Amino acid sequence: MRRWLAFGLSLxxxxxxxxxxxxxxxxxxxxxxEARAPADQGVTITxxxxxxxxxxxxxxxxxxxxxxxxxxxxxxxxxFAIELSRRGYVVLAMDMTGxxxxxxxxxxxxxxxxxxxxxxxxxPFVDPTRVSMAGHSMGGNPILAAAKGDPExxxxxxxxxxxxxxxxxPAPERPRNLGVVFGQYDEFAGLxxxxxxxxxxxxxxxxxxxxxETAPVEPxxxxxxxxxxxARWLSVPPITHPWEHFxxxxxxxTVDWIQRTLPAPRPLxxxxxxxxxxxxxxxxxxxxxxxxxxxxFDLLLETRAFARLNQPAEPVAERRDGRWWLDFGxxxxxxxxxxxxxxxxxxxxxxxxxxxxxxxxxxxxxxxxTALITLLIGLLLRRKAVFTTRWALSLGVAVLVxxxxxxxxxxxxxxFKVDYRVWVLGLKPLTPERAVTALPYLVLWTLFxxxxxxxxxxxxxxxxxxxxxxxVWAKAAMSLGFLGLVVWQYATLxxxxxxxxxxxxxNVIIAIQFIPLLAIVGVIGAWTYRRTNSFAPGAFICALLVxxxxxxxxxxxxxxxxxxxxxxxxxxx
Numbered sequence: 401m402r403r404w405l406a407f408g409l410s411l412x413x414x415x416x417x418x419x420x421x422x423x424x425x426x427x428x429x430x431x432x433x434e435a436r437a438p439a440d441q442g443v444t445i446t447x448x449x450x451x452x453x454x455x456x457x458x459x460x461x462x463x464x465x466x467x468x469x470x471x472x473x474x475x476x477x478x479x480f481a482i483e484l485s486r487r488g489y490v491v492l493a494m495d496m497t498g499x500x501x502x503x504x505x506x507x508x509x510x511x512x513x514x515x516x517x518x519x520x521x522x523x524p525f526v527d528p529t530r531v532s533m534a535g536h537s538m539g540g541n542p543i544l545a546a547a548k549g550d551p552e553x554x555x556x557x558x559x560x561x562x563x564x565x566x567x568x569x570p571a572p573e574r575p576r577n578l579g580v581v582f583g584q585y586d587e588f589a590g591l592x593x594x595x596x597x598x599x600x601x602x603x604x605x606x607x608x609x610x611x612x613e614t615a616p617v618e619p620x621x622x623x624x625x626x627x628x629x630x631a632r633w634l635s636v637p638p639i640t641h642p643w644e645h646f647x648x649x650x651x652x653x654t655v656d657w658i659q660r661t662l663p664a665p666r667p668l669x670x671x672x673x674x675x676x677x678x679x680x681x682x683x684x685x686x687x688x689x690x691x692x693x694x695x696x697f698d699l700l701l702e703t704r705a706f707a708r709l710n711q712p713a714e715p716v717a718e719r720r721d722g723r724w725w726l727d728f729g730x731x732x733x734x735x736x737x738x739x740x741x742x743x744x745x746x747x748x749x750x751x752x753x754x755x756x757x758x759x760x761x762x763x764x765x766x767x768x769x770t771a772l773i774t775l776l777i778g779l780l781l782r783r784k785a786v787f788t789t790r791w792a793l794s795l796g797v798a799v800l801v802x803x804x805x806x807x808x809x810x811x812x813x814x815x816f817k818v819d820y821r822v823w824v825l826g827l828k829p830l831t832p833e834r835a836v837t838a839l840p841y842l843v844l845w846t847l848f849x850x851x852x853x854x855x856x857x858x859x860x861x862x863x864x865x866x867x868x869x870x871x872v873w874a875k876a877a878m879s880l881g882f883l884g885l886v887v888w889q890y891a892t893l894x895x896x897x898x899x900x901x902x903x904x905x906x907n908v909i910i911a912i913q914f915i916p917l918l919a920i921v922g923v924i925g926a927w928t929y930r931r932t933n934s935f936a937p938g939a940f941i942c943a944l945l946v947x948x949x950x951x952x953x954x955x956x957x958x959x960x961x962x963x964x965x966x967x968x969x970x971x972x973x
Contacts, residue, residue: 403702407695413688414808421681422816424674425478429453430485432817435492437512437519439504445512445519446501447494448474448817450485454665455525462530462662463490463520465546467513468645469537469561470906471759471954473500473828475819479651479675480534484658486674488665492520496542498956501831506955510570513542514549521553532662534558534654536645537588544571551576555629556661558654561644563592564610576629579657580607581650583639585893587905597897601636626661633657640893642824642909648673683822689808690920693941694927696804697797701931706797708790711933715861716785723783727859728877730777735770735918736881742766743907751958754840758957759910760950764844771851778855785858788933798940806948824913828952838951846943853925853942854935861929871926878922882914917946 425432435449455461464484468476474493481491494516497504502512509515513533521528531554533543540562547554548570556577565571582589586598593604601607602617611617611632612624624630635657637649644650652670659667700706717724746762755761810829813819820827830838860877861870889908892900899908921942928938 403695403698407692407699410688410691410695411808414685414692414812415688417681417684417686417688418812418816418818419681420684421678421818424678424681425450425482425485425818427674428486434817435494435519437494437515439497439509439512439515441504441509443497443503443509443512443515444501445494445497445503445515446474447492447516448478448481449523450481450491450493451525452485452488452490452665454488455490457524460525460527461488461490461665462532463492463523463526464658464662465513465517465520465531465533465543466491466493467496467511467516467533467535467539467542468493468499469535469539470506471499471910472536472539473826473953475821475826475828476645477536477539478678479646479673480654482675482678483651483655483673486666487655487659487668489658489662490520490523490526492516494542496539496955500828503833504956506957507541507569510545510549511538511542513544513546516542517546517550517553528553530555530662532556532558532658534560534658535562536560537562537641538566540564541566541569541571544575545569547575548572556626556631556658558657560650560654561586561588561592561641563606566592574630577626577631577661578610579633579635579654579661581635581637581644581653581657583641583644583650584636585638585640585897586644587641587893587899587908590902591905596902599636599897602634607634631661640890641905642912646679646823648676651675678818679822682818682820685812685818686820686822686825686827689805689820689827690923692808693801693805693924693945696801697928697937697941698931700797700800706793709793709797709932709934709937711788713857713861713930713933714786715863715865716783716858717860717862720862723781724859724862727781727783728873731856731859731877732880734773734777734881735766735878735914736885738770738773739766739882739885739911740901740904740907742769745769751956753958756837756956756958757841757951757954759954760841763910763950764841764848767848768844771848774851774855778858783858785854786933787854787857787935789936790934791936794932794934794936795940797937798944801941802944802948805945824909825916826953827949830948830952834951837956838947841951842943842947845947846940849921849939849942849946850935852921853929853939856922856925857929857935857938861926867927867930870930871923874926875919875922878925879915879919882911882918886911886915917949921946 435447437445466477477493495502497512498506535543558579584599589598623632656670746765749761925938
């Protein structure tokens with residue numbers, strides 16, 4: 401009964417969080433539904449369409465097109481979408497080409513922006529003469545491509561942590577009523593505006609030329625004339641690149657410029673924001689999802705089919721002696737130490753037909769390289785562990801556990817139109833195309849986790865310790881290295897205005913996700929080992945989870961009928 405109660409509570413967290421998130425994004429009568437915009441070459445651009453009750457065919461409303469950045473999806477723009485729709489704007493949060501549910505490659509068809517704008521303006525409840533656009537990071541490219549293709553078809557633009565013509569992308573020479581929101585601590589200052597620090601963006605020659613000025617641009621000052629469409633405005637809030645779309649200042653400043661240039665049907669103070677409650681809801685669902693994995697595993701072990709997996713763990717270590725602390729240090733530090741060097745090596749593995757996701761290719765070079773080093777260290781240290789491994793049963797229980805977990809997200813997405821998400825961490829259902837893409841990657845992630853979870857079980861577990869202690873130490877062993885790496889990077893950034901490794905901004909931001917992900921891997925590995933005396937069930941569960949997570953959330957650089965995009969395009973988030 402206790403296990404069924406725990407399982408029920410995990411489902412309650414999933415559904416309760418999703419209900420809260422849904423309630424926030426639909427408050428005031430806003431509807432949220434799937435949108436599919438046809439583009440050239442048979443490509444479809446997907447998105448979420450937020451429609452407030454004031455938008456009808458009889459009373460068309462102003463509209464805003466939003467785009468996320470590199471290796472993100474439409475849900476990342478929900479703070480902007482929620483705040484704009486509750487002010488009476490129709491909002492289309494699009495997936496760029498090669499991202500989310502959209503087809504094509506990264507960068508194909510103007511990143512999908514022209515097709516998304518045409519779709520939005522063609523809706524019967526949208527006033528096509530009153531449209532604005534905003535994009536974060538690489539998400540500036542689709543809205544600029546749309547502006548270039550329809551130069552008189554919009555009122556204003558906001559580039560949030562973005563720039564003009566990023567990596568050679570198409571852009572209008574003189575965009576209408578342009579707002580620029582760029583964080584004082586933005587990690588991409590050099591790439592975006594050619595300055596060393598985000599706080600120096602006002603002195604950027606590129607920005608000064610865009611504003612038509614010979615002196616540094618003053619944040620907060622409106623240059624030009626909004627009525628004539630020539631206005632320019634810069635804001636430099638004290639935030640980082642990933643906080644620009646997940647903070648009160650980043651969201652509020654963007655909403656403010658849109659309201660100034662395209663009056664809202666229901667104007668509200670930009671500081672009046674509720675999107676944080678939606679994020680709290682999806683975070684609660686995410687927590688319930690991970691608990692669901694654990695509780696479903698426990699329940700399945702009680703069934704006749706998997707009862708043979710039930711066996712108490714037999715740790716090797718008697719106590720936390722010097723040898724144990726050496727193993728703990730290696731487990732924690734090695735993934736972080738190999739991260740930047742092996743990610744750089746991974747850049748040469750440009751998308752191939754079977755492996756079309758460039759960032760995932762880099763991550764696998766890092767993972768497999770780290771696994772090889774782990775094996776070599778294991779041969780030197782020679783800590784021998786005894787496992788009871790039943791491969792077929794281990795694989796079977798892992799598949800069923802993750803099927804239950806996947807069904808929970810499919811239900812939440814279908815009923816509530818939300819996913820599992822908190823800040824840079826997000827999990828979406830796989831499209832059929834991405835499910836096929838995931839299969840070759842699953843094989844490689846499985847190899848990594850068989851090594852990683854075996855090493856964790858052999859080296860970190862201690863005889864006689866309780867469940868909580870075992871789980872906490874495993875979580876710490878897997879995540880502390882990345883926590884130290886990220887703290888080092890951002891302590892340096894806040895102290896000096898630059899990252900400790902200023903040429904690695906994208907990989908630093910990706911590393912943030914590995915703190916919670918590796919902590920979760922540690923919990924799953926320790927829990928499943930304790931219940932089965934085997935590393936295999938945990939390894940298979942983690943491989944399925946991480947393959948799903950990465951494949952659904954990162955970008956496709958190669959698709960049938962499209963030429964693969966240049967690797968440099970992946971350097972902007």
